[in-house]
Amino acid sequence: MSNDKPADWTTGVEAILYQSCGACGHVQYFRRGFCAACGAADLTEKRASGEGTVYATSLVCRAATTETRAHVPYNILLVDTAEGFRMMAHGDDDLAVGDKVTARFTQFAGRLVPYFARARMS
Amino acid sequence: MTFITGVGLTSYGKHEGLSSLDLMSKAAELAIADAGLSRAEIDGILCGYSTVSPHIMLATVFAEHFGIHPSYAHAVQVGGATGLAMTMLAHHLVEAGVVRHVLVVGGENRLTGQSRDASIQALAQVGHPDYEVTLGPTIPAYYGLVASRYMHEYGVTQEDLAEFAVLMRKHAATHPGAQFHEPITVADVMASKPVALPLKLLDCCPVSDGGAAFVISRERTGETGVRVLGCAQAHTHQHVTAAPGLSELGAEIAIAKAKAACGVAISDVRYAAVYDSFTITLAMLLEDLGLARRGEAAARVRSGYFGRNGEMPLNTHGGLLSYGHCGVGGAMAHLVETHLQMTGRAANRQVRDASIALLHGDGGVLSSHVSMFLERVR
Numbered sequence: 001m002s003n004d005k006p007a008d009w010t011t012g013v014e015a016i017l018y019q020s021c022g023a024c025g026h027v028q029y030f031r032r033g034f035c036a037a038c039g040a041a042d043l044t045e046k047r048a049s050g051e052g053t054v055y056a057t058s059l060v061c062r063a064a065t066t067e068t069r070a071h072v073p074y075n076i077l078l079v080d081t082a083e084g085f086r087m088m089a090h091g092d093d094d095l096a097v098g099d100k101v102t103a104r105f106t107q108f109a110g111r112l113v114p115y116f117a118r119a120r121m122s
Numbered sequence: 123m124t125f126i127t128g129v130g131l132t133s134y135g136k137h138e139g140l141s142s143l144d145l146m147s148k149a150a151e152l153a154i155a156d157a158g159l160s161r162a163e164i165d166g167i168l169c170g171y172s173t174v175s176p177h178i179m180l181a182t183v184f185a186e187h188f189g190i191h192p193s194y195a196h197a198v199q200v201g202g203a204t205g206l207a208m209t210m211l212a213h214h215l216v217e218a219g220v221v222r223h224v225l226v227v228g229g230e231n232r233l234t235g236q237s238r239d240a241s242i243q244a245l246a247q248v249g250h251p252d253y254e255v256t257l258g259p260t261i262p263a264y265y266g267l268v269a270s271r272y273m274h275e276y277g278v279t280q281e282d283l284a285e286f287a288v289l290m291r292k293h294a295a296t297h298p299g300a301q302f303h304e305p306i307t308v309a310d311v312m313a314s315k316p317v318a319l320p321l322k323l324l325d326c327c328p329v330s331d332g333g334a335a336f337v338i339s340r341e342r343t344g345e346t347g348v349r350v351l352g353c354a355q356a357h358t359h360q361h362v363t364a365a366p367g368l369s370e371l372g373a374e375i376a377i378a379k380a381k382a383a384c385g386v387a388i389s390d391v392r393y394a395a396v397y398d399s400f401t402i403t404l405a406m407l408l409e410d411l412g413l414a415r416r417g418e419a420a421a422r423v424r425s426g427y428f429g430r431n432g433e434m435p436l437n438t439h440g441g442l443l444s445y446g447h448c449g450v451g452g453a454m455a456h457l458v459e460t461h462l463q464m465t466g467r468a469a470n471r472q473v474r475d476a477s478i479a480l481l482h483g484d485g486g487v488l489s490s491h492v493s494m495f496l497e498r499v500r
Contacts, residue, residue, distance in 0.1 A: 010252045030253055030364065056274075058266030060258065061316040064242035068258035073316075076263050078271075078363060088254050088363050097274040113257055 006031055006045070012112050014105045016048040018085050029085040050103030051119065052079040054095050055086060067109035074108070077101075079116055091116035124216045126209075126348045126496070127223070127339040128157025131458040133299035134332035134446030138234050142172035143187050145229030145333030149451065150188060153335035158343045159223060166194040166221035168208040170228035170450025173244040174235035184227065194221050201248065201485025202397055203355075204228065205334070205454035206492035210353045212338035222340050228450030229333025241329045248486050250361045259318075262326050262400065264362045264487040266318035269402035273320065275368055276409075280320050282420035283401040284311035287324045287443055289423050290398060293430070294440025296471050301330050301446035311401075325401040330446030334454035336461070346465045347499035351478075352384025355492050362487040372491035373410035373482060380493040386478065388412045391495075393463055393476040394434050395456035397484040398441040407482055408436075411493070435473040438463065453483050464498045 008017040020027050023040035034041050055078040063069045077091045079101060090113050091101060101116035130152025132145060140148075146169065154161060167190070169181045177183050181195040194215065200207040205228055212224035232241055245261045272278055288308055294300035306324060314323040338350070356372035356379070359365045381387065394413055398404035408419040413434060414427075422428060428436035439445045439459035442452050462468040463476035481494045 010256065030250060030361075056267040056271040058259075058263045058270060058321070059316070059319040060260060060263050060266075061319065062242075062260065062262070063258060064239045064246065064260055065258075071258065074258065076257060076259050076267065076318075078267055086363055088250075088257055088259070090257060097270055109258055111256055 009105060009112050009114050014112065016050060016087065016103060016114055017045055018048055018083060019043040020046055027084045029087050046083070048081050048083050051082040052101055052103070052116070054091070054097055054099045054101055054116070055080045056097060057095055059093060065109070071108055077116060087114070089114040089116055092118065124213045124350045125339050125342040126336050126350065126457070126461055127343045128153045128155070128159065128337040129458040129461040130156060130335040131299065131455055132333045134330040134448055134455070135301040136234055137231060137331040140231055140331065142175045142230045142235070143184060145231060145331060145448070145451070146184055146227045146335070147188055149229055149333035149335035150225055150227045153225065153337050157223070157337040157339065159337065161188070161190050164190050164223050164225045164337070165192055166212065166215060166224035167192045168212055168224060168226045169197050170204045170208065171197060171199050172230045173241065173449060174231055200490045202399055202453055203483035203485035203490045203492045204450045205457060206481060206483035206494055207355065209336065209338060209350070209457065210355065210492055210494065213350045213353065216338055216340050224338045225335060226338060227333070227335040228454050230449040230451060231331045232448050233329050233331045235331070238329055248360070250363065254361055254363060262318035262321050265400045265402055266321045267362055268406070268488065269320050269400070272368060272402060272406055276417035278405065278417055278420065280312065281308055283320070283325055283405060284308040285420045285423040286398065286401040286404045287311045289428060290437060290441040290443035293438050293471070294444030297439045297445060300440045300444055301328055302440070302444045321400055321402065327399050327442035327447040327452070330448040330452070332446055332448035332451050334451040334458055336454070336457060342499070344465070348461055348464050349497045349499050351386060351495040351497045352380050353492065353494035354379030354383055355490070357490045360486055360489050365488065371410060371488050373407050373484065373488070373493070376491040376493040377411050377482070380495060384495055386495045388480070390478050391434070391480045393460060393473060393479040394436045395460045395479060395481040396436060397453050397456070397482055398437060398443050399447065399484070401443070403484060404441070406488070407484060411480065411482055430471060430473055438468065438471045438473065457481060460496060464496065
């Protein structure tokens with residue numbers, strides 16, 4: 001497992017990455033050099049599909065910095081991804097718990113962030 | 123065996139011109155006097171932190187400022203659970219014979235010492251620096267997320283949550299030291315400014331200046347003793363993204379361990395002091411602790427169960443929501459009020475029977491939990 005910076009949205013690349021443990025099968029979102037479930041270093045970095053389900057929402061109407069205030073209101077989400085990890089992201093203001101969603105990316109306060117909208121029914 | 127022998131509390135709100143050390147000193151002086159001790163008898167100090175005046179050695183900074191030379195001293199940082207975590211540590215230190223009298227102190231000029239934006243920003247940093255803070259969440263947003271999920275799973279409404287704000291304000295009205303005294307209604311809470319929906323301004327505790335302190339000792343110094351019966355902690359995660367499901371949070375784990383540690387049942391408890399940073403925090407913790415069934419805490423508020431004359435008086439000083447929240451000192455006010463109730467000194471707020479009390483603190487985003495039982499000994 002290299003200690004290079006991840007090529008994902010946290011470094012300005014349009015991707016959501018996660019790690020999968022070769023020893024125990026655990027998946028984790030917060031990147032580290034070992035599996036937080038079993039301690040093994042046998043991790044594979046994978047790219048998430050961007051599909052998920054809304055676990056929780058909170059529409060921020062009072063922000064604390066000049067940069068974030070320009071975006072008010074913005075909806076903070078916790079999304080349970082199809083790959084089995086939970087992540088925080090932005091999304092449409094009218095999303096509700098349980099909605100099926102798909103990720104894209106947008107700019108927020110000078111940074112790239114993941115942004116979810118309702119998935120199109122096919 | 124250990125006793126909480128003295129308590130000290132300033133009013134919460136604005137203390138223009140006072141530093142964090144000033145507020146800590148005021149509370150410490152009150153607590154030591156209340157215990158009937160002199161400064162020289164204090165041989166241990168535990169203190170919290172100050173976001174206004176961060177320091178890597180706050181306990182010794184305070185000890186020097188206050189003029190004591192303890193044989194044991196350091197700071198403790200567990201967010202909102204710090205006050206009870208320090209009390210738990212003091213209990214164990216005293217019981218182990220390391221020290222005789224521990225001063226536990228917290229205080230901060232959080233309201234007048236920095237801007238409200240600075241406070242909100244400082245607190246939002248409990249989030250993950252790469253995966254959360256970059257998205258611009260605030261502490262109310264972290265708890266707003268939890269609230270949306272709790273409401274979804276248990277059918278709790280915004281009006282239900284508002285009941286807790288109304289109750290805490292009603293209690294604060296009878297305490298001269300509280301930051302807010304004007305009565306509010308459920309309609310007022312519902313109409314208050316949106317902060318991080320579903321949480322609105324009156325669902326959130328204020329930012330305050332204030333200080334609180336206690337002394338934990340090997341023997342009681344007053345006629346009525348307040349004894350630490352048992353306590354326990356649980357830490358399941360730091361970041362809300364990594365939190366377990368609602369049925370697996372730390373409050374349930376901590377209370378189960380505390381009950382097992384001292385053989386106390388919830389049915390023995392006569393007074394409750396529960397962390398209430400937001401209305402959702404209080405609603406969830408009451409249900410996690412077993413003081414109400416799932417989704418039914420609000421109904422118990424409406425029926426008067428948690429009122430001063432109810433079956434389980436709760437936060438009779440007004441809690442964080444209306445007495446105020448000055449950081450570490452915030453939830454320490456819950457213990458001060460509990461002590462006053464247990465020793466029959468709560469004046470116009472006195473409840474009938476506070477013989478056994480349950481206290482619970484929460485730090486982070488329901489990350490760190492401390493449960494504690496206290497017993498009155500005559």
